[in-house]
Amino acid sequence: MKTKQSCHFGVKALNSVLPVLLAFVIGGIIILAIGENPLTTYRVMVERSLFNLRGVTRTLQLAAPLLLSGMAISICFKANVFNMGIEGQLVFGGFMAGIVGHYMTNMNPAAHKLICFGVGILCGMAFALVPALLRGCFHVDEMVVTLVLNYAMARVLEYLASVVFRDAGAGYVATPPVQDSARFFLIGGSKVTPFLFIALAVFLVMAFVMTKTKLGYTITALGKNPSFAEATGLRSRRTVILLMLISGALAGIAGAGHMLSEKTFYTLDFSGSPGLGWDGMLIALLGRHSPGGILAAALFYSALKTGSEAIGLYANVPNEIVAVIQSLIILFLAVRFLNEKYGLAERLREKLAARRALGEEGKA
Numbered sequence: 001m002k003t004k005q006s007c008h009f010g011v012k013a014l015n016s017v018l019p020v021l022l023a024f025v026i027g028g029i030i031i032l033a034i035g036e037n038p039l040t041t042y043r044v045m046v047e048r049s050l051f052n053l054r055g056v057t058r059t060l061q062l063a064a065p066l067l068l069s070g071m072a073i074s075i076c077f078k079a080n081v082f083n084m085g086i087e088g089q090l091v092f093g094g095f096m097a098g099i100v101g102h103y104m105t106n107m108n109p110a111a112h113k114l115i116c117f118g119v120g121i122l123c124g125m126a127f128a129l130v131p132a133l134l135r136g137c138f139h140v141d142e143m144v145v146t147l148v149l150n151y152a153m154a155r156v157l158e159y160l161a162s163v164v165f166r167d168a169g170a171g172y173v174a175t176p177p178v179q180d181s182a183r184f185f186l187i188g189g190s191k192v193t194p195f196l197f198i199a200l201a202v203f204l205v206m207a208f209v210m211t212k213t214k215l216g217y218t219i220t221a222l223g224k225n226p227s228f229a230e231a232t233g234l235r236s237r238r239t240v241i242l243l244m245l246i247s248g249a250l251a252g253i254a255g256a257g258h259m260l261s262e263k264t265f266y267t268l269d270f271s272g273s274p275g276l277g278w279d280g281m282l283i284a285l286l287g288r289h290s291p292g293g294i295l296a297a298a299l300f301y302s303a304l305k306t307g308s309e310a311i312g313l314y315a316n317v318p319n320e321i322v323a324v325i326q327s328l329i330i331l332f333l334a335v336r337f338l339n340e341k342y343g344l345a346e347r348l349r350e351k352l353a354a355r356r357a358l359g360e361e362g363k364a
Helices: 002-033 038-050 053-077 086-103 109-138 142-164 195-212 214-224 226-231 236-263 276-286 291-314 320-342 344-363
Strands: none
Touching (some): 002 291, 053 086, 086 142, 236 276, 276 291
């Protein structure tokens, strides 16, 4: 029994590591094609992101919102609820936290930060509520709804940042910066802010919920067999709505924390490219929706981001190579996801076996 479990764990680990290895191999071929040494480039990435204090603390800080966005994706995906609106929920929560952080003045720092986080959570949940109700009550495909709402939210926030809340002193589209009472400042000479510890605390709470509570077992049951779960008394409609709201709250915390610790004002590239919400999807898939896997994937992905900042300075390779590697990882993870969901490899094997059998019958 233990041997089978160990073998199963090994296969899962290999399925997570293989897409990363393939992406780095192809990235290395591209680096070779432009006349540079891929081993030197990767060495710079690793050294600058993991083997000096500035790089390590920067990696940890970048991992904070990724932990939460990855968990926000995972808690829904594990129950076969495909909330693709994490990006919209995150930027909406971050935007409104920034507005409250600027326009509320003369506040106690702790109270100001709590209010900003509360607003971010409520905005993330409010944005998730519409697709949650449509899925739970009317069986509308939440994937389509949340994808469309992401782009709608991006346009709404662009208008608000350009017209309603625009900082008149800025030379580009931006909201006014948050007050010092709402900001998280760097700790000592590191690149870490207190938001990292808040994100870790929230992550640990959610990890406990997913693995040790009735809700966690319900999520697993819904993901494996929703019809059976409904028949045994698990109320899937209520659970779907609850999961979407929790997911939106986690995205709101990630957005608010990113605003108060990293950005301090909203710009059109607030969430980066492709976006913290989309990064969270990669992390959830790479970590196979397990808390430990998400933690490892978030650290790996943030190390990639930190390393990309150093490539242009210490290696003669454009830092866009990291975006190429990230895209390749996403591609290979998508193939793995489709294969696990629809059994593509098994179907292909069956078709090849059937053709081989027909060929042998024809020869006979």
